[in-house]
Amino acid sequence: MDGPAQPEPDQGQPAVEPVSEAGSRSRFLTGVVVSEGIAIGTAQVHSEKLRIPRYEVTELEVKLELAKFDRTLAVSREQLLGLKQQHLGSEQTVRILESQLLMLTDPLFMGDVIQRIRGERRNAESVVADVVDEFCRTFEAMEDPYMRERVADVQDVGYRILRNLMQKEYISLDKVGPNTVLVCHQLSPSEVAQLSAKKVAGLASEVGGVTSHAAILARGLGIPALVGVQDVCVRVNSGDRVILDCVNGRVHINPSQEEVVEYADVKKRLVVSRERLLAGEALEARTADGLDLWLRANISVPAEVDSIRAFGAQGVGLLRTEYLYLSSTTPPSEGGVLLHRHERPDPVHHGGGPHERAAGRGVRDAPGGGLAAHQDGRRCGQARPDRRVVLR
Amino acid sequence: MVSRRALVSNRLGFHLRAVSTIVEACSKFKAGITLARDGDRRNGRSILDLMMLEADMGTVLTIEADGVDETEAVDTLVKLFECRFGEE
Numbered sequence: 001m002d003g004p005a006q007p008e009p010d011q012g013q014p015a016v017e018p019v020s021e022a023g024s025r026s027r028f029l030t031g032v033v034v035s036e037g038i039a040i041g042t043a044q045v046h047s048e049k050l051r052i053p054r055y056e057v058t059e060l061e062v063k064l065e066l067a068k069f070d071r072t073l074a075v076s077r078e079q080l081l082g083l084k085q086q087h088l089g090s091e092q093t094v095r096i097l098e099s100q101l102l103m104l105t106d107p108l109f110m111g112d113v114i115q116r117i118r119g120e121r122r123n124a125e126s127v128v129a130d131v132v133d134e135f136c137r138t139f140e141a142m143e144d145p146y147m148r149e150r151v152a153d154v155q156d157v158g159y160r161i162l163r164n165l166m167q168k169e170y171i172s173l174d175k176v177g178p179n180t181v182l183v184c185h186q187l188s189p190s191e192v193a194q195l196s197a198k199k200v201a202g203l204a205s206e207v208g209g210v211t212s213h214a215a216i217l218a219r220g221l222g223i224p225a226l227v228g229v230q231d232v233c234v235r236v237n238s239g240d241r242v243i244l245d246c247v248n249g250r251v252h253i254n255p256s257q258e259e260v261v262e263y264a265d266v267k268k269r270l271v272v273s274r275e276r277l278l279a280g281e282a283l284e285a286r287t288a289d290g291l292d293l294w295l296r297a298n299i300s301v302p303a304e305v306d307s308i309r310a311f312g313a314q315g316v317g318l319l320r321t322e323y324l325y326l327s328s329t330t331p332p333s334e335g336g337v338l339l340h341r342h343e344r345p346d347p348v349h350h351g352g353g354p355h356e357r358a359a360g361r362g363v364r365d366a367p368g369g370g371l372a373a374h375q376d377g378r379r380c381g382q383a384r385p386d387r388r389v390v391l392r
Numbered sequence: 393m394v395s396r397r398a399l400v401s402n403r404l405g406f407h408l409r410a411v412s413t414i415v416e417a418c419s420k421f422k423a424g425i426t427l428a429r430d431g432d433r434r435n436g437r438s439i440l441d442l443m444m445l446e447a448d449m450g451t452v453l454t455i456e457a458d459g460v461d462e463t464e465a466v467d468t469l470v471k472l473f474e475c476r477f478g479e480e
Contacts, residue, residue, distance in 0.1 A: 099408045099439060102415050108438040135440060142446055146407060150443060153408075330407060 029229050029236075029251045031204060034215035037224030038267035039202025039244040040260060041179035043236045043253075046187075050162055054126040065117050069124040072164045077104055079160065096153070103157045109135065125165050132158030146331060176200055181244050183236050195223065202244035204229050204236075204251050220304040226251060281312030393458040394466045402476035405448035408439075410477040415439050417468055423459025425469070436469075 057065055084097040103109060109131065116127045132154060139151045176182065176195075181202045195203075200223055208215060208227035218225040224246035236242060236253055243252040243263045247270070252259060285295040296317035297308035301324075308316070324332045402410060418425045418436035425436035429451060434441040436455075447453060453473075457465040 095409060095412070099412045102412055102439040106438050106440050108435060108441045138444060142444075144446055144448065146404075147443060147446060150408070154440070330404065330409070 027253055029232055029253070031226035031229035031232070031249050031251065032209075033225075033246045033249045034208070034227050035203075035219040035223060035225040035246060036270075037202070037222070037244075037246050038263055038270060039181055039224045039246070040263055040267065041181040041201040041242065041244075043181050043183050043238060043240045043242045044176060045233055045236060045238045046182055046184040050129075050159070050166065052125050052129045052162070053123060053166075055123050057121050057123055059121070062118055062121055065124045066114060068165065069113065069117065069128070072124070072161055073104060073110070075164045076157075076160050077101065079164075080104065100153060100157050100160075103154065104161075125162060128158065128161050128165065132162075145325075181242050183232050183242075185233055195221065202226075202246065204232050204242075204244055206230065206232055216300065220300055220307065222307050278310065278312070281310075283312075285314070393456060394462040395454060395456045396466050396470055397452055397454050398470050398473040400447050400449055400451045400453065400473065402479040403449055404479060405451070406443060406445055408443075409479065411439050411442045413472055413477045414442060414469065417472060418465070421457070421459070421461045421465040421468075423457040423462040423465045425455070425457045425465055427469075428454045428456065 080097055080101050084094055084101075088094060112131050113124070113127050116122070116131070117124055120127065135154045135158075136151045139154060140148055142148050176199055178199060179201050180199070181204065182195075182200055184203075184205050186205055186207045187203060203218055203223055203225040205225075205227050206229060215225060215227060224244055226244060226246055226249060229251055232251060236251070241254055241260075243250075243255050243259065245252065245263065245266075247266075252263075255263070285293040287293065294314055295312065296315040297304075297311065297313040298318040298320070299305065299308060299316055300320040300322075305316075400406065400410075404410065414427070415437055426433045427436055427442060427445065428434065429445050429447060432445065433456075434445055436442070445451075445453070455466050455469050457463075457469075459465075
């Protein structure tokens, strides 16, 4: 959560610059390309970085702060109940929302907030932020990785209360429509794992790196992404039209019609050149001296199977199982992991091919990952279990 | 006051589902209810407090209830532990 209140950065620029001639440039921000492509869409700011106002209040104002906090809890409760109503079909989602509802009425959490607003005579926002932070630190220190992951739930509830206190719009990833360019401070890997290229046109974040897990996932899903775009959450507003140029590393905010046309053309050319490269996809992976090789790709989430197929991969070299855990609230069962492996219409099975050992890589020590990996370990007789799945 | 020991016998231990079930059950009683692990006593109505027990499968907890419906409360909770919080 944020430090002391900071003045809002200058937002004095006009939203749209006048368009005079073709080729005129609207304002843009720069960033680092982590997943190539062009996205033209509507921005949705999904900012985790809230600027928390911090101030002391008088004895009389304490009552007002408490009343404000109370109203906010009621609003948050209504929102969660509404969300639950929308997701009645999904037992798991309902369970997550129910546990969040319980956190909203948690006597320890809420009791602490009320007691501290009274005792420390501070505004509700700063107290809620501090209490959420303290709970998160406690959970982060836990040994059990599943429990550590609960930090996300506590934060989620905390942010909901804070957003409602500060009357900021709450954006959930569920509401993201097609042609949305998600703008955020930092996307967590589990958030990216929930996305699909069909739902999101592009991603732009303030922090992150080329090798961050979120970036790796974005590339795997074929979603154009930029990281390190300074102040993008402040400079871009939800609803702005943006062009995400993930070739040159630029975010164009409210571009002119000429630019949109220009970029639509660039995007088309990129698709064509990509298709030309993929034309060799059906060719056998054979060296000049006739040695057959297995071409396999590493994946993290089942959705990536589609994109590695498009690139002509014959199988999966390494399946990073941790995202199966991170994107779910309960550890996936062995059956669930196997289901992921078989959910393709045609059978997906592992098998040995030539040079099996050359491609052999250990499964990372994902929490409980050994569960599913052992089967292969037994088959291959290797010390480090190997996950290899062949698409036929 | 009524006090009984209960074994965490579900595979996932005190994960969200189990803890939510306990909190929901505790909310139906008037008695004050605590769950303790080696003297570390936590509020039965607080999902966050209970998760901090980090009780995994095999942990023995002491359930304590104090109030008009204490016996019924402890019985209900012990039954929840026995049926592994509905986990298959």
